[in-house]
Amino acid sequence: MKDYCILTINPGSTSTKLAIFDKLKCVATETIQHSAAELADFTSIKAQFPYRLKLVEAFLKHPANLGPALAKFLADQAGIPAFIVNGPSMDEFQDLARLTGKKGVFRQSRLHALNLKETGYQFAKDHDLNYHQLNLIICHLGGGVSVSAHRNGRIIDGNDIAAGDGPMAPTRTGSLSVESVVNLAFSGKYSKKDLFDLNYKTGGFVDLFGTSDVREILAKVKLGDSKAILYWRGFIYQIAKEIGAMYSILHGKVDAILITGGIAHSQEIVTGLKDYCSSFAPIYVYPGEAEMKAMEMGAIRVLEQVEKVKHYTGRPVWSKFEF
Numbered sequence: 644m645k646d647y648c649i650l651t652i653n654p655g656s657t658s659t660k661l662a663i664f665d666k667l668k669c670v671a672t673e674t675i676q677h678s679a680a681e682l683a684d685f686t687s688i689k690a691q692f693p694y695r696l697k698l699v700e701a702f703l704k705h706p707a708n709l710g711p712a713l714a715k716f717l718a719d720q721a722g723i724p725a726f727i728v729n730g731p732s733m734d735e736f737q738d739l740a741r742l743t744g745k746k747g748v749f750r751q752s753r754l755h756a757l758n759l760k761e762t763g764y765q766f767a768k769d770h771d772l773n774y775h776q777l778n779l780i781i782c783h784l785g786g787g788v789s790v791s792a793h794r795n796g797r798i799i800d801g802n803d804i805a806a807g808d809g810p811m812a813p814t815r816t817g818s819l820s821v822e823s824v825v826n827l828a829f830s831g832k833y834s835k836k837d838l839f840d841l842n843y844k845t846g847g848f849v850d851l852f853g854t855s856d857v858r859e860i861l862a863k864v865k866l867g868d869s870k871a872i873l874y875w876r877g878f879i880y881q882i883a884k885e886i887g888a889m890y891s892i893l894h895g896k897v898d899a900i901l902i903t904g905g906i907a908h909s910q911e912i913v914t915g916l917k918d919y920c921s922s923f924a925p926i927y928v929y930p931g932e933a934e935m936k937a938m939e940m941g942a943i944r945v946l947e948q949v950e951k952v953k954h955y956t957g958r959p960v961w962s963k964f965e966f
């Protein structure tokens with residue numbers, strides 16, 4: 644392998660994580676936390692571009708990019724290639740996962756695919772197994788929460804984190820009944836944007852407690868705050884329920900359940916999920932940070948021609964059924 648110097652940029656819903664890998668060694672890394680109040684001022688994700696760009700520039704300390712756009716901007720300046728590795732909208736869903744009971748409405752694959760897949764690869768490596776021959780349930784617990792079913796290296800189903808599907812999360816409401824969404828929409832209290840924000844940015848713990856920082860919720864739990872205790876238990880309950888759904892669609896044949904993301908640092912979540920799910924399959928915990936390494940290794944796989952680069956067309960790999 645040649646000596647590569649790789650900049651990885653990981654804009655999350657509560658943080659921007661940056662790292663530089665020089666000859667496979669992480670030589671600089673920084674996690675910049677964004678409070679809910681700070682991000683509330685932006686009208687859209689795209690509007691955060693200049694703000695996040697400044698953070699990357701400050702990290703690099705010279706003029707040098709939201710994920711792909713940030714990376715391309717910098718790479719074009721440096722005359723080097725930029726790659727997207729397992730972005731959130733990569734799509735390996737099986738057809739059955741796409742269906743709903745409304746004509747023309749389909750479920751979409753939008754998850755924390757980068758960290759989910761890397762965690763799968765890491766688990767396989769740790770156990771001398773092949774990710775492409777395993778059935779795994781992998782959960783990313785961060786600002787958003789992804790619970791996903793991996794069959795032989797493909798994410799065949801999972802909750803759509805951009806659509807309000809699945810468990811509540813630090814920044815998201817999670818699934819609400821159609822009835823309650825329609826009632827909120829016609830209550831006169833919320834604009835369309837307010838409702839989309841609740842779905843993705845200002846819902847969940849932000850709406851309930853005014854913070855997306857789970858450590859603050861846990862501190863309240865320790866102090867015996869009954870609201871925090873109830874919602875914390877509800878958070879675990881909803882994740883466990885989603886794991887159960889993935890267990891059933893994998894026909895109960897699951898090699899392991901993997902828990903990753905920032906919240907996986909908490910022993911409380913691990914204990915809670917083990918209480919519900921340990922009879923399904925062994926549970927392993929990979930807290931937090933594999934995303935930066937995942938991007939570095941994805942870039943290296945392409946540079947080393949182990950994997951073929953795919954060209955982003957803007958067109959989804961799946962758009963509709965023929966009937």
Ligand SMILES: Nc1ncnc2c1ncn2[C@@H]1O[C@H](COP(=O)(O)OP(=O)(O)OP(=O)(O)O)[C@@H](O)[C@H]1O
Pocket residue numbers: 654655656657658659755784785786787788813855856857858859861904905906907908909931
């Ligand atoms: N030690 C800890 N115990 C409990 N929660 C923690 C701990 N450390 C971080 N967290 C929580 O993890 C969450 C952030 O996780 P993560 O960094 O994976 O998310 P993100 O990258 O900002 O967003 P996303 O995962 O949606 O892209 C926050 O709610 C944070 O409070």
Ligand SMILES: CCCC(=O)O
Pocket residue numbers: 655656731754755756786787804805
């Ligand atoms: C990878 C997507 C990040 C999010 O929606 O939390």
